[in-house]
Amino acid sequence: MHNIPLRIPVIDLFAGPGGLAEGFSSFQVAGRNPFRICLSVEKDPYAHSTLLLRNFFRQFSRKQVPDEYYAYLRKEISRDELFGIYQPQADAAKNEAWHAELGSSDFPMEEVDERIKRALDGLEKWVLMGGPPCQAYSTAGRSRNKGIEGYVPEEDGRHFLYREYLRIISRHWPTVFVMENVKGLLSARVNGSKIFDHILDDLRDPRSAIEKTSPAANNSGFKYRIYSFTKPGSFPFDSSKSGFCSADYLIKSEDYGIPQARHRVILFGVREDAGDVFPELLTLQNHVNAGSVLEGLPELRSGLSREADTHKNWEHRLCEMIDQKFIDSISEEHEINVWNSIAIALDRLHISDKHDRGGEFVPFAAGCGYRKDWYLDSRLKGICNHSTKAHMQSDLHRYLFAACFTNVHGRSPTLPDFPEKLWPEHKNAHKSGRSGNFTDRFRVQLPSKPSTTVMSHISKDGHYYIHYDPSQCRSLTVREAARLQTFPDNYFFEGPRTQQYTQVGNAVPPLLALQIASIVNRLLLRI
Numbered sequence: 001m002h003n004i005p006l007r008i009p010v011i012d013l014f015a016g017p018g019g020l021a022e023g024f025s026s027f028q029v030a031g032r033n034p035f036r037i038c039l040s041v042e043k044d045p046y047a048h049s050t051l052l053l054r055n056f057f058r059q060f061s062r063k064q065v066p067d068e069y070y071a072y073l074r075k076e077i078s079r080d081e082l083f084g085i086y087q088p089q090a091d092a093a094k095n096e097a098w099h100a101e102l103g104s105s106d107f108p109m110e111e112v113d114e115r116i117k118r119a120l121d122g123l124e125k126w127v128l129m130g131g132p133p134c135q136a137y138s139t140a141g142r143s144r145n146k147g148i149e150g151y152v153p154e155e156d157g158r159h160f161l162y163r164e165y166l167r168i169i170s171r172h173w174p175t176v177f178v179m180e181n182v183k184g185l186l187s188a189r190v191n192g193s194k195i196f197d198h199i200l201d202d203l204r205d206p207r208s209a210i211e212k213t214s215p216a217a218n219n220s221g222f223k224y225r226i227y228s229f230t231k232p233g234s235f236p237f238d239s240s241k242s243g244f245c246s247a248d249y250l251i252k253s254e255d256y257g258i259p260q261a262r263h264r265v266i267l268f269g270v271r272e273d274a275g276d277v278f279p280e281l282l283t284l285q286n287h288v289n290a291g292s293v294l295e296g297l298p299e300l301r302s303g304l305s306r307e308a309d310t311h312k313n314w315e316h317r318l319c320e321m322i323d324q325k326f327i328d329s330i331s332e333e334h335e336i337n338v339w340n341s342i343a344i345a346l347d348r349l350h351i352s353d354k355h356d357r358g359g360e361f362v363p364f365a366a367g368c369g370y371r372k373d374w375y376l377d378s379r380l381k382g383i384c385n386h387s388t389k390a391h392m393q394s395d396l397h398r399y400l401f402a403a404c405f406t407n408v409h410g411r412s413p414t415l416p417d418f419p420e421k422l423w424p425e426h427k428n429a430h431k432s433g434r435s436g437n438f439t440d441r442f443r444v445q446l447p448s449k450p451s452t453t454v455m456s457h458i459s460k461d462g463h464y465y466i467h468y469d470p471s472q473c474r475s476l477t478v479r480e481a482a483r484l485q486t487f488p489d490n491y492f493f494e495g496p497r498t499q500q501y502t503q504v505g506n507a508v509p510p511l512l513a514l515q516i517a518s519i520v521n522r523l524l525l526r527i
Helices: 019-026 045-057 067-073 079-085 087-096 109-120 139-146 162-172 195-204 206-211 290-294 311-322 324-333 336-347 393-409 427-432 478-484 497-506 510-525
Strands: 008-013 035-042 097-099 127-130 176-182 224-227 250-252 263-271 358-363 382-387
Touching (some): 008 019, 019 045, 019 510, 035 087, 035 109, 045 079, 045 087, 045 497, 067 079, 109 162, 127 162, 162 176, 162 195, 162 206, 176 510, 195 224, 195 263, 263 510, 290 478, 311 336, 311 393, 336 393, 382 478
Parallel strands (some): 008 035, 008 127, 035 097, 127 176
Antiparallel strands (some): 176 263, 224 263, 250 263
């Protein structure tokens, strides 16, 4: 192995909005950043647009980020104006953020390989990271796919997108790689066998795996040892029997300072010619509750769908909860404390009047109860991506009840806890009764605990992400989801709001990536 370069090149495949890259690029030792994101590849146009803007941001040191960047976030200038003022930095960002679909015929292997070779610029010690699209592996994805007529899991191409990641390893031989995917990968099966076992075998010996389908592959190559970030390895290290079980590769983010119960598979591959070097492990940390990172944001109201959306009308619809006839019909079912909480919340509906439903930028002196140095940026002078969804009147009443119930009981209600008057008019709700998957249809995020997993499904349905403050009576905004994912407030998500939610839900928490970057850096220093 050669001496470590001043800046270690990092290539990020299937990059999404850039959570892994944000962690690696933010990692510092003695005031310098040892990692340089030299290429990020993403196929989704909105996620790529987010990547491109963040790559532009990283062309500057933190103290030298231009005022015009913040002006763009405040919608005072256009992106074209911003990039036009700083053309060299914009060109560099465009060169580093590549809008491409790996494995597609539109982007042949030769072009991919050339881009990687050019980005590495002859440096041999480098990091590959990322993970293939995970819908086919996820529990939700497999549940949806079962309902598709003619769907055959073994024929779903998404199961095999990791092979493009594998091909790039076998062609360019990174010193180390970090591969991330969903928990469902551990139990996914193809032709009756566990796909995770096949992936491990392939990653340990990429050359042999590729030669199975490409006999003309280069005969020279390396093998890799696949480590866990949470469990120690042991000597001697047998590449075919690593001593790790599948569960050892699962990282529970809430155990490492992330305010979210996000469980993901993350593999750490190290080339065998690096010698007998074992990585350090992630350090266990106290749980961070959701309330500590959501505090200090502007209070907003939800929107009204299918009718005039004004603050006055919104208040009127919510106050219908205390209609005497309505109370008489359900008061016997629930203790007085919940209804007192509802009355208090209704008396505070005016608090969101100042910022109404928010927007792509909300002028505000933001605060945060956790890692202010990480989240806050005083130059921003507000909050981005902080607008609310619109909800039907019936759902508003359910949200209000659910948040008040949570405040009283310290837990989110299940369907049987709701007054029947508030049960959804949905066959699954009444069919499930007091059991079944529909019972937690409406889930409040507890302020005293890490949130549940922020998934891309938040883009379609806010019922699982109800804000704990009943006087706001709404689901989480993109910015609130981004804070739970530990994105800094100056990290702007491009595209329509639905696509912003999707980007956030698919990302790796940057603060977790920061800790992984520290482990990777220390290992590289020993090679």
